[in-house]
Amino acid sequence: MTTLRKAPGGAIPEETLDPDDWTGVQDLSHQIIDDAVGYLRDIRDRPVWQDMPETVKAFFETPLPQAPAPLADIYRDVAENVMSHPMGNIHPRFWSWYMGSSNFTGALADFLAAIQGSNLGGGNHAAAYMDQQVVNWCKEMLGFPETASGTLVSGGSMANIIGLAVARNLKAGIDVRELGVAAMVKPLRFYGSDQLHSCHRKAVEALGLGNLALRRIPTDQELRIDLDALRTAIAEDRAAGFRPACVIGTAGTVNTGAIDDLQALAELAAQEDLWFHVDGCIGALITIAPENSYRVAGIELADSVALDPHKWLHTPFEAGCALIRDAAAHRATFAVTPEYLEMTPRGLASAHWLHDFGLQTTRGFRALKIWMALKEHGVEKFGRLIDQNIAQGHYLTALVEAEPLLELVAPTNINIVCYRYRPDGIDGDSLKALNTEIMLRLQEEGTAAISDTTVHGQHCLRVAINNHRTRHEDLDLLIRETIRLGGEIVKTGVPPA
Numbered sequence: 001m002t003t004l005r006k007a008p009g010g011a012i013p014e015e016t017l018d019p020d021d022w023t024g025v026q027d028l029s030h031q032i033i034d035d036a037v038g039y040l041r042d043i044r045d046r047p048v049w050q051d052m053p054e055t056v057k058a059f060f061e062t063p064l065p066q067a068p069a070p071l072a073d074i075y076r077d078v079a080e081n082v083m084s085h086p087m088g089n090i091h092p093r094f095w096s097w098y099m100g101s102s103n104f105t106g107a108l109a110d111f112l113a114a115i116q117g118s119n120l121g122g123g124n125h126a127a128a129y130m131d132q133q134v135v136n137w138c139k140e141m142l143g144f145p146e147t148a149s150g151t152l153v154s155g156g157s158m159a160n161i162i163g164l165a166v167a168r169n170l171k172a173g174i175d176v177r178e179l180g181v182a183a184m185v186k187p188l189r190f191y192g193s194d195q196l197h198s199c200h201r202k203a204v205e206a207l208g209l210g211n212l213a214l215r216r217i218p219t220d221q222e223l224r225i226d227l228d229a230l231r232t233a234i235a236e237d238r239a240a241g242f243r244p245a246c247v248i249g250t251a252g253t254v255n256t257g258a259i260d261d262l263q264a265l266a267e268l269a270a271q272e273d274l275w276f277h278v279d280g281c282i283g284a285l286i287t288i289a290p291e292n293s294y295r296v297a298g299i300e301l302a303d304s305v306a307l308d309p310h311k312w313l314h315t316p317f318e319a320g321c322a323l324i325r326d327a328a329a330h331r332a333t334f335a336v337t338p339e340y341l342e343m344t345p346r347g348l349a350s351a352h353w354l355h356d357f358g359l360q361t362t363r364g365f366r367a368l369k370i371w372m373a374l375k376e377h378g379v380e381k382f383g384r385l386i387d388q389n390i391a392q393g394h395y396l397t398a399l400v401e402a403e404p405l406l407e408l409v410a411p412t413n414i415n416i417v418c419y420r421y422r423p424d425g426i427d428g429d430s431l432k433a434l435n436t437e438i439m440l441r442l443q444e445e446g447t448a449a450i451s452d453t454t455v456h457g458q459h460c461l462r463v464a465i466n467n468h469r470t471r472h473e474d475l476d477l478l479i480r481e482t483i484r485l486g487g488e489i490v491k492t493g494v495p496p497a
C-alpha cells in the first residue's frame, strides 16, 4: 500500500524505490533463487555457448522505459533473453582466454553485499574491516610481509596499473604527482617479456610514459624472459640516458602459462635498483597449491604483485588485488584528502580511507564474495583445485602428444595447452584457417569454448583450464571432437584463409 503524504505546500506524494508489496517481492525472490540453483546444478546439460537469434538481439533495442512494469515480467524477460545466452565461462567445457568459473556462494555474497549497499571507499564499518582482512589473507597466501599494503580492485588490469603507478612515482626522481611526467629529467624505462599481457601497454600509456617506455624482452624456448637480453637492454638504456625503473615478471603468461624466473628477476632488480613488479593474474595463487607452489618461488620478493581472485579463486567478476610491499609508497601514490573527507576522532569517518590506495573513490564490497567462499571451502581446497587444473593441463598435453594428427605448439607449463590439428600437406595460412574453423565449430555446436593465439609465430588452438567444473572426460571429448571436426573440414574443403 502506498502512503500518500503531502509534500510541504504541494500535493506530490513522496516516492521510494522500495517495493509496495514486500510479500510479493519475497515470493519472487524465492523463485529467482530456486531458478538460480537449478541453473547452476544443470549447467553441464546445456551448450557451452549459443549465438543469439535475432529475436533475442532485438530485445536489446527496446526503448528507454518511461512507465513502470511488474518485476515478475521483467524477471521473465531476463530469464528468457539474458540468462539463456551466457558467455559460458561457468560451463565445465569453457577454456577460452583466461577466466574463472564463478561459484554459488560468491553469487550469494554479491547479493548480500548489494543489499547492505556499503561503500568501501572507507569508513568505520564492518565491510571496510572485511576488505582489509581479505587483503591480509592475500598477503598471507603469497608470503608477503604483514606490513605490506594492498587494495581490492576490479581485476588484474587495474591491479597492475596500481603497482606500476607506485613504481613510476617512486622511481621518477621528481615529485611526479605534482609536476607530471614532462618534468622528468630522464625518461623512465620499464621492462617485461614479449609475452607480457596487453594491460601493461595500457598502463604505461595511461601513466603518461608512452608505449615505447615499455621494452619487450625476447623469451626463451619455454617462453620465459631472457635474463641476458634483459641485462643488455638495461645497460643500453642507461648508456643512452634513460632511467631504468621497473621490471615486470610474469607468473603465468596468458599465451602459454610460462612463469619467468622470479628469483633471478628479484636478484637482478636488486642489483640494478629497479622496482620488481609481478603480474600474477594467472599464477600468483599457485603459492597455495601444494604440488606446484615451487613454480612461483620468489614471488614473495616482489615490490608489488597483481593477482586476480576472479581467476583461480573463481570469485564472481569483478575481483582483482594489488599488493605493495612498501605501504607508505603505496599510499603516497594515491592519497588525497579533500576537505569533505577529513577524518574524525570517532564515528563513521574514524577509520582509514581505503580510497587512498587506488584510483576509485566509491568502491564496491568485493571482499565478501572472496571471504565467504574462502570460509566455506578453506584455502587448502582452493590450492588442490589449482593443482587439479594443472594436472588436467598435463593430461590434455599427453592426449595431444599421443595423437598423430595433433601437434603441441608450445611447451605446457601449467594449465594452458597450445596445440593444433595438423594433417599432412596442410601448412601456413590454410593450416590457420583449418584450425580457426575447428575452433568456431566447437563453439557453434556448443561443445566447448576454446580460443586461439600465435606463439613465436605459430598459430594454435589454446585451452586454458581455469575451471573447477572440468573433468578428464571433458578433455577426452575435446580431443575426439577436434579430430572429428578436423577430418570433416578437410574432406569438405578448408575455408579460404
Ligand SMILES: *Cc1c(COP(=O)(O)O)cnc(C)c1O
Pocket: 098, 154, 155, 156, 157, 158, 160, 197, 199, 250, 252, 253, 254, 279, 280, 281, 282, 308, 320
Ligand atoms: C587476465 C590477465 C590480466 C588482466 O586481468 P583482468 O582481470 O582481465 O583485468 C593481466 N595479466 C595476465 C597475465 C592475465 O592473465
